[in-house]
Amino acid sequence: MLVSTVTALAVLVGSILIGLLVVEILRRALTSRLVSRWPLAPPIVRRCVKPGFTLAFAAGATAGLPPHQVLGRSAPDIRHTLSLLVIASLTWLIIQAAYAATDVALEHLTRIEGDRNVRARRVRTQVMLLRRTAAAVVVIIAVSSMLFTFPAVRTIGAGLLASAGIAGIVAGIAAQSTLSNVFAGLQLAFSDALRIDDVLVVEGQWGRIEELTLTYVVMRLWDERRLVLPVSYFVHNSFENWTRRTARVIGTVLLHVDWSVPVEELRTELYGFLREHPLWDQKDWVLQVTDVLPNGLVQVRALMSAHDSASAFDLRCDVREHLIAFIREKYPSALPRFRADTGALPSNAAWTDGRSAPHA
Template identity: 60%
Template sequence: MHSPADWPILGIAVIGSILLVELARRFLGRVGRTWQFARHLVDRCTWPAFLVAVAVAVHLAFAPGMLGAAPDERAAAEMVQRGLGTVLIGGVTWLIVQATYALTDVVLDRLVRVEGERNRRARRIMTQIGLVRRIAVAVIIVVAVGTMLFSFPQVRALGAGLLASAGIAGAVVGIAAQPTLGNLLAGLQLAFSDALRLDDVVVVEGEWGRIEELTLTYVVLRLWDERRLVLPVSYFTQNPFENWTRRGSRVLAVAYLRVDWSVPVQKLREALHEFLQGNPLWDQKDWTLQVTDVLPNGLVELRALMSAADSPSSWDLKCDVREFLVDYVRDNHPDALPRFRVETPETPADVKWDGIRERNNPVARA
């Protein structure tokens, strides 16, 4: 038998649970101004907490006799109770997952702010935390789903019958899941061997970019032009790739310049040094300007090498230096601009280049 007061009690229990969670949310919101973990709890756990509170209140206040005393009504009440139990398990799972994320977010926020020489180690820890919490969430969800299924007697009976064929099913599932398991193990290998980290600068398939996301199954590479290259994790354990920030973020930038033999290398070297000292992208460590080759077409190859703190700064510094060298040679030493000379049979062997240029220039002859 059920009392007419049962339903109002159920409503009061639900409203009371909601108010209790709201009070806790407001309290943590104020505490979160100084306590970072409380702020992350409010951001991630508010809705799961409401769901769990309501599910617990209904589960405790709901009685089998509230729907009636008839057999059909009691069977319906049992189904409602099982449904409430399933919702409660799902809500608790959601709350645990979000609380896990909130706890790790505190650590990740601190690691994001790490700069300088410790940045590489910070990115390594960030990568490992990200993969470990994904594995933890996957395990929690699997356990929760199993608990939900085994709360129904029909599923338990079915599970007992399936145990006999577990060996064959396991072999089939193992063969089918071999690529997935390979990617999973490859992701763990990359994270804990320190071969790849979040925000690493890599060159893959001829594409330059940064590691934007590293999961258990795939890696997202953000390219320099904002495209995204998505590759399976196993690619990085089976194929070679360039990692520009494996041991540190410092990178050398190289700019080449092809000019005429008349270029004053020493003056150009002094001008480059003065330019680098005024450029904030240079890290004040390494630089040089060298003649690296004499090309078959008669030009001289100059190589300007300078160091930068990271790869984006290296790219911008290289472009700045190349632009400076082009402007400097054009404005100060125009005779050193690239030119190709041709000696014809009519050209006297003892006539210098300046004489030929003056003879062929009507303005100069005038």
């Protein structure tokens, strides 16, 4: 009896060590100088080593599990526990392998700039949502498989399959809000209405889409706050998307100055400043007098384009500061002034209601 127990334990330990050794060999092969040049090797090693070792341990323990004679009455429970561990670790490995396979594409899409940036962000958003959806499906299948390893659950499951229609209706009603968000997330991603890194104005808040999941959207505001909204919000409410077709944004600078301002010289100064500024994309610019205001003031509007909204904001601030300094130094008479007629009214001037002016 003692010999058989020692042999069974040796087989168990040997099976576990063989499984771990196989994973370690694969890990070393993927990190070798020759294979490490393969783009998928680094993300596979980073994501799949831990679930791989866990699966190797569970599978090795299951394969080398001692017979009933050695384990006694606890054999079924131990075997059941190991089977649950195998399912869980296999699910973990599948999800991490899928994430590793898509990490390469997402990293490449993140580096794309210029005119192709909009398409890259659209594909990146769709890939992230698809892999999260796939992960959710795999987890649901795994949990269902683990539950059906229990005899009592299998008996209940057979009865539920007979009334699947009623169960589906009940589950649909209970999960109506969650399902609506899931479908809304897929709708937004594949209708190209919303993408990662899009610049939005929502409820008067300006920010950039930082995370887009199946149920909620995280928007990073300009002051580093985070605005979290359900995905269904963007289906049922209007919002501004500044980067839907292109990341380029045209910035605006408004100045209220005196009528005597030399517009042509101000226009020349603006172009000279933009031409040397690194944030200007060398495409659009204009300076125009757009309105005549009371008290002898005019509204001057300067427009300039930039690669993205963040660059446009900084460029606007720099242009505003430069034009103010230029007017203050070169043409101080064009600074805003309020005019008033200080001449005294004649003593016999009539008031609007027909009365004479009061005596001093």
